[in-house]
Amino acid sequence: MSQTAVLFELIDDVAVVTLNEGDRMNPLSEEVRAGLLDALQRVQEDKAIRVLLLTGRGRGFCVGADLDDFGRRAAEAPKKGETLGHYVGHIMASSGNRILTALRSLPVPVICAVNGAAAGGGVGLALAADMVVAARSAYFYLPFVPALGIVPDMGSTWSLPRAIGGARAVGLALTGEKLSAQRAAEWGLIWACMKDEQLQVEAMKLARQLAALPAHAISEARALFAAAETNNLEQQLALERERQQALIDGESFTEGLKAFAEKRKPRFRGR
Structure with a gap:
């Protein structure tokens, strides 16, 4: 460089x-x-x-x-x-x-x-x-x-x-x-x-x-907003459901729930 x-x-x-x-x-x-x-x-x-x-x-x-x-x-x-x-x-x-x-x-x-x-x-x-x-x-x-x-x-x-x-x-x-x-x-x-x-x-x-954000959620959010440019409402709702169903079982959501219960900021892993 x-x-x-x-x-x-x-x-x-x-x-x-x-x-x-x-x-x-x-x-x-x-x-x-x-x-x-x-x-x-x-x-x-x-x-x-x-x-x-x-x-x-x-x-x-x-x-x-x-x-x-x-x-x-x-x-x-x-x-x-x-x-x-x-x-x-x-x-x-x-x-x-x-x-x-x-x-x-x-x-x-x-x-x-x-x-x-x-x-x-x-x-x-x-x-x-x-x-x-x-x-x-x-x-x-x-x-x-x-x-x-x-x-x-x-x-x-x-x-x-x-x-x-x-x-x-x-x-x-x-x-x-x-x-x-x-x-x-x-x-x-x-x-x-x-x-x-x-x-x-x-x-x-x-x-x-x-x-401090969970690294994978960046690309997930970008992809979802990009899809909204061409999806109709029903398609977007279906995509939201699909991605939420997959992500809810991930370690980031587990950590978020734990942090909420313990009244502290969540600690998410990087890439």
């Missing part, structure tokens, strides 16, 4: 991954993409890790595509007999989309602490987390259509309408209006908006809370 572009710190059972090109507001450069993939692989493999906290250094969480790099590539492309579009399609397939699917499939809860601007692909990156918290000064910005004549990516066309509805998602994409963290919380796009100076402390507090 590039220790310059992406920092990895293990605090007890919480993995803290920090985008570290803050002087450029953390674009998804080649180094950042590679660093993120390495970090996510490490979280996937290390069974001692129970939560991932993703954040950025500096004034911006992530501004999406590295447009400086795109500009250089566009100038060089004709000489190499290729197009910029071919290059962009390649990096989306080889790293950008892989980052999103890796985040969504981790066996641990993912928290994203948005410390500043989340723009372009940075919006999709943030929304790939299970829970998003943001500093009061943070905002979410989709410049693709009005500023560049392209379409939103990094999964934002999937995550945004599911969180805030189609009308608001399309409106943000077409107008390029910056959505403040406060309004994002009011719309239900993120979990919470908080004072800038409290963001990292509160994010870590939330991470420690999630670290």
Whole structure:
């Protein structure tokens, strides 16, 4: 992993991954993409890790595509007999989309602490987390259509309408209006908006809370909510019954009952 572009710190059972090109507001450069993939692989493999906290250094969480790099590539492309579009399609397939699917499939809860601007692909990156918290000064910005004549990516066309509805998602994409963290919380796009100076402390507090969860229940809950997107009510009720019947005989429920009887917090096993 590039220790310059992406920092990895293990605090007890919480993995803290920090985008570290803050002087450029953390674009998804080649180094950042590679660093993120390495970090996510490490979280996937290390069974001692129970939560991932993703954040950025500096004034911006992530501004999406590295447009400086795109500009250089566009100038060089004709000489190499290729197009910029071919290059962009390649990096989306080889790293950008892989980052999103890796985040969504981790066996641990993912928290994203948005410390500043989340723009372009940075919006999709943030929304790939299970829970998003943001500093009061943070905002979410989709410049693709009005500023560049392209379409939103990094999964934002999937995550945004599911969180805030189609009308608001399309409106943000077409107008390029910056959505403040406060309004994002009011719309239900993120979990919470908080004072800038409290963001990292509160994010870590939330991470420690999630670290105490029974590990298998994370994937179970994700799968159930995902199924609800396409199931009708009867199908969803049947699925709830099926999963509850299976889980009720597990050790986590047994421990939960025991803890309730003993008036203490339950102690669930990790992965």
